[in-house]
Every structure is written in C-alpha cells, then in structure tokens.
Amino acid sequence: MMDAATPIRFALAEIEVAMLEDGGFCIFCGEPSDNPVEPDARGYRCGACARHGVYGAEELLLMDLVD
Numbered sequence: 224m225m226d227a228a229t230p231i232r233f234a235l236a237e238i239e240v241a242m243l244e245d246g247g248f249c250i251f252c253g254e255p256s257d258n259p260v261e262p263d264a265r266g267y268r269c270g271a272c273a274r275h276g277v278y279g280a281e282e283l284l285l286m287d288l289v290d
C-alpha cells in the first residue's frame with residue numbers, strides 16, 4: 224500500500240493509451256478507472272481503493288505525474 228500523501232507516478236505509454244480511451248488512473252493506488260472519464264476529470268471515486276483519487280489522463284500529465 225502506497226503512502227496516501229505520495230501520489231504515485233505513471234508511465235507515459237499507459238497515459239497515451241488512456242488518452243485514446245478516455246481512461247483515468249487513481250493517484251493513490253495506481254489502478255485504472257473502471258469507467259471512462261473525461262480527460263480533465265479530477266478526484267473521482269476509485270473503484271479499487273474507494274478514495275477520490277481518479278484523474279483523467281490529460282490531468283495526470285498537467286499534474287506532472289507522468290515519466
């Protein structure tokens with residue numbers, strides 16, 4: 224389990240795929256969103272960890288969480 228205060232980082236390749244598929248990821252647990260989200264989605268509820276950490280792919284780029 225990651226420390227909730229430390230958002231995890233994402234690989235550019237997975238973000239690129241997510242951008243094509245309206246995908247998003249949880250910044251707390253790293254799981255992809257169960258449902259399509261808007262590219263600028265912020266703080267949606269995560270189906271995996273139940274925290275409000277799901278962000279759209281473009282938003283993750285803007286937040287500088289992508290390597």
Ligand SMILES: [Zn+2]
Pocket residue numbers: 249250251252253254269270271272273274276
């Ligand atoms: Zn999560």
